Amino acid sequence: MTEESKITQEETAATDQAEANAAESQETLQQKLAEAERKAEENWDKFLRTQAELENLRRRMERELQNAQKYAIEKFAKDLLSVADSLELGLKAAVETEDLDKIREGLELTLKQLLTVFDRFNVRPIDPLGEKFNPEFHQAMAVEEVKGAEPDRVIKVFQKGYVLNDRILRPALVVVARPSAESQPRIDEQA
Structure with missing residues (x-):
């Protein structure tokens, strides 16, 4: 074999090796790109889910805040119902009787009941x-x-x-x- 053919074979081998390395490198790059695209897709999905969860949380908090504002005095109002009932009974009794002492006693009891409700709610x-x-x-x-x-x-x-x-x-x-x-x-x- 001549020196020239040796050089040509070495060049061919080197070229083949370079092409093999390039193909391997390209394959590796494609794998890395595919892996990066997969991770990007996963992260995008996580982002969308997180964004949806935050939106749901915001809506739920708004709803709870509206309910809290709307029904904040519910317990207070329920306790006042007994006072309203007493006043209605007192008015009914005032129509049926002319005994002012009984009417005054009923009013005093109703006022005491109202003040008890106020005290329970720190009024x-x-x-x-x-x-x-x-x-x-x-x-x-x-x-x-x-x-x-x-x-x-x-x-x-x-x-x-x-x-x-x-x-x-x-x-x-x-x-x-x-x-x-x-x-x-x-x-x-x-x-």
Whole structure:
């Protein structure tokens, strides 16, 4: 064999080897590409499922929030039904009888029942008679001059106020004392 034919055979072998390596490399690349496409498809499916789950969760939370808002006072309302029943019975009894003591007793029991329901739900009355005026819980309807009264004290309550836990539902409507002009020192006496 000649040197030329040896070189040609080596070149052919090298070319064949390069082609084999290229084919193997291409096969490997195609396998890797197929694997990457499979993983991408899996991840896309996971993404779509997760997105659907989040949308379902969002809808469920909206529905639960609407129900919570809609029916938040359900227990309170159910407890008030017994008070309404008592008032209806009291009105019926008032028509049938003229005994004011029985009517008053029925009203007192109904009020006690109502206050028990309020207490169960942390609704507390504000009855500030004699207390210092507090604008957070009291609304002054008038100011009266009262001899011997401490200034800024509640001397009359027109309407009780109510708080729910620590939040004001309605301020108490009150009359506040102001010292009489006689009890205040005059400006010329101070000088």
